[in-house]
Amino acid sequence: MTVIEIEGLRKSYKSGRALDSVSLKVEHGEIFGIAGPNGAGKTTVVECASGLRRRDGGTLRVLGLDPQSDRRELAQRIGVQLQEAALPDAIKVGEALRMYASFYDAPADWRELMDEWGLADKKRAGFASLSGGWKQRLFVALALVGNPEVVFLDELTTGLDPSARRMTWGLIRNMRERGVTVVLVTHFMDEAEALCDRIAIIDRGRVIAEGSPRELITKGRSDSLEDAYFALTGRETA
Template sequence: MTVIEIDGLRKSYGSGKAVDGVSLRVERGEIFGIAGPNGAGKTTIVECASGSRRRDGGILRVLGLDPWDDRRELLQRIGVQLQEAALPDAIKVGEALRMYASLYDRPADWRKLMDEWGLADRKGTRFARLSGGWKQRLFIALALVGNPEVVFLDELTTGLDPSARRMTWGLIRDLRERGVTVVLVTHFMDEAEALCDRIAIVDRGRVVAEGGPRELIEKGRSDSLENAYFALTGRETA
């Protein structure tokens, strides 16, 4: 079942086209990657799909709803962790989960969620004192507190050390096992290759390739998704 339908999505900022005619389909229960370099338009796609930014044109439906016109209803059914997500330094883990739960009509039990994501021992820890990995774990828990059907995760592992990054990968796989559809935005090609069932490679506001990791590697006649990306986009390797 298709849960996200995007046809000809367009968004500009001034004279610059951030998204230029993007079309995508995301199926229920998969981890769908939107991969590409910084500034490619990935975050803008997610912002439009999650109802936090109004599109200029194109057709967009998430769970059958228009993300902008029906955003109040949609926000009760999705979870979002955007790239610039942050919390007040002084807020405690338990306080943040309780506060977020109060925003939903049918929230998950935030105490149970805290236990499930290993945060119980840090219930009284202030946000500023959490390591990068534990902050990301909290952000995932916050994105799940509304019992979402679809979760958008934007550049979740940027700035994490390798150990915390791999821990976060495990958390993302757990979401799929729970039946949650995950849209994962990343500029790390190894991350997309390791986690995603299907991937759209975005470059300069357009989708330049789409498919499973192995399919994209074969299209790029390469041995890794990172090398395939350079072949498919015509960019020079770093």
């Protein structure tokens, strides 16, 4: 079942066109990757799909809803973690989860969620005191507190050390096991290859390739997704 359908999505800023007729589909229960260099338009796709930014043109449906005209209803059914996400330094882990739960009509039990994601011992810890890995664990829990059907994760592992990155990969896989559809924005090809069922590579506001990791490797006539990415975009990854 298709849960996200985008056709001809366009978005421009004063600095120029960010998205130029982007089209893609995301199926229920998959981890769908959106990869590409910095400034390619990846975050703009997520912001438009989650109702955080108005598109200039094209059609967009998430769970059968238009993110612009049905924004209130859609917000109750999705979870979002953006690259620039942050919380006040002094807010405690338990307070943040309780506050986010209050935003939803039928939230998950934030206490159970805190236990499930290993945050119980950090309940009274302030946000500023958390390591990068624990902050990302908290952001994942916050994205799930509304019992979402679809979760958007934007550059979730940027800035994390290898151990924290792999721990976060486990959290993402756990989401899929819960039946949640995951849209993962990344510029790390090892991450995309390890996690994603399918990947769309976006460059300069256009989808230049789409398929499973193996299909993209074949398309790039390469031995790895990293090499295929370079063959398809002409750019090195981060």
